[in-house]
Amino acid sequence: MEGVGGEAASMASPVQQQAHEAWRLYQYYLDKTTPYAVYRWIGTLVIAAIYCLRVYYVQGFYIISYALGIYILNLLIGFLSPLVDPELEPSDGPLLPTKGSDDFKPFIRRLPEFKFWYSMTKAFCIAFVMTFFSFFDVPVFWPILLCYWIVLFVLTMRRQITHMIKYKYIPFSLGKQKYGGKKSSGSGRSSGSRAD
Template sequence: MSSAEPGTPNVSAQFTKVQRQYQQLLDRLTPFVLYRWLGTAGLLSIFMLRILFSQGWFIVCYALAIYLLNLLLAFLQPKFDPSLQDDLLADEIEGGGEDTGASLPSQRDDEFRPFVRRLPEWQFWLSATKATFLALLATMSEIFDIPVYWPILVIYWFILFTLTMRRQIQHMIKYKYIPFDFGRKVRYGSR
């Protein structure tokens, strides 16, 4: 005997249908990078206007800003961190092991290894959009409107942003990688 009556949809079937429709929407949005980011910027603008006009939910805003900063750092970092590979190589050399060759190319003749991000652009966009939407929903509840002196949060966030970006830029300079290609294709030889 079935637990569901004939004619009534099963809850898990409905959930699967909604999940499939959501995935189809995401699949259709994939090629439109500029429009996706413009939509996210618009959603973020709505959130900021909500914060400014209501003069509340500063903790929610701060939490969103910290989360977006973490996403940005993961987007700028390589998937295979050369500093960690250098540490592993140094440990092997000290331990009497052999060179595994797991470092970045040091000469022009070495193998080309493209920059692979720790967090791909698609995941960055999707996570940022979801977080902004959830933060906007959080501003609809008085529970999350915790009174706080907001200028301290702003100053602390700018200090945190400056320190982390300085460290990231120093890492990029030290290991000679640029996380952006600006649409230029490198050509070798004369044409």
Template sequence: MNGPMAGGQPQGGPPPNPLQPLQQRLQVLLDRSTPHTLYRWLALAALLLVYAIRVYLLQGFYIVTYALAIYNLNLLLGFISPQVNPELEGPTLPSKADEEFRPFVRRLPEFKFWWSSLKALLMGFAATFFPMFDVPVFWPILLLYWFILFFVTMKRQIAHMVKYRYLPFSSGKRAYGKNGKAPAKSNK
């Protein structure tokens, strides 16, 4: 048979993916969880607590935990950084009070931050079931080094925020008065 179907199988295409129904179900769950930001982060915090208890009870897997913390620090930096780096492409945020307000656009959106953190935490949790990942280390040194790395990185990031005058967190959309200007803040 020289037709497109020989023996009931399509010719020339990739083989069918047996995991496709599972991937589709996962995508539906992710799509449904998107508007529920608080519940997603609470679930991540609960899973992190279970992971911390497991590591504490096992008294090991400090390298896995350290790698997890470094990865999440990197994700946090992407979350609080602007999508366009003003050092490389010039300031895109308003630099004067009379310029048009443009919202802060993150380099790493909140959902991707959560999803990447969740996947990393699940991989770290799975690694605690394999003794080969339990490398003996003196954990206080790792903890001290992580805190130093965190503070140095955040100091640099905050200096960047001050220099280019942006704030990655806002409390909502600005409300403008009749004259088109934002209302002045009162000192009550």
């Protein structure tokens, strides 16, 4: 068995081996960024700002920006949606668990945060590269595209928020919930005894 795998690896061309090593190195550094969500998003905002500046100074590529906006809206909907849509699983109200796997499960996104960030960053990078090719610069009246995108965004978000309210889920957690314990009676007396 090991001989078969070794033969396949030795049959790969040097170019394929270099590409595989480059991909492994890329994946290694990508995996190292996973715990640093704030820095990842700051980097994406910098890339988005560079893209916006490029489009502003070139005064073109509005159709690419519109397509990028539609793609990001699609990613956002996946990020805000639950993995299992309650609309597709009809029930007559809350059911009691009948087996161990039926326990309460927290909100799980259809598109995890890391994939959301990664897809958005890739999209901005691809759109930025596309701005260097003039055949992507289709002449279009950009205010109409902007108005259409805003209407699409408002309608889509209204539908998503209605879905959230109807099925009572919140796609965001604002950190670990903190419970306040009893305040010690010593601290209450010491502050009350001072009469300065």
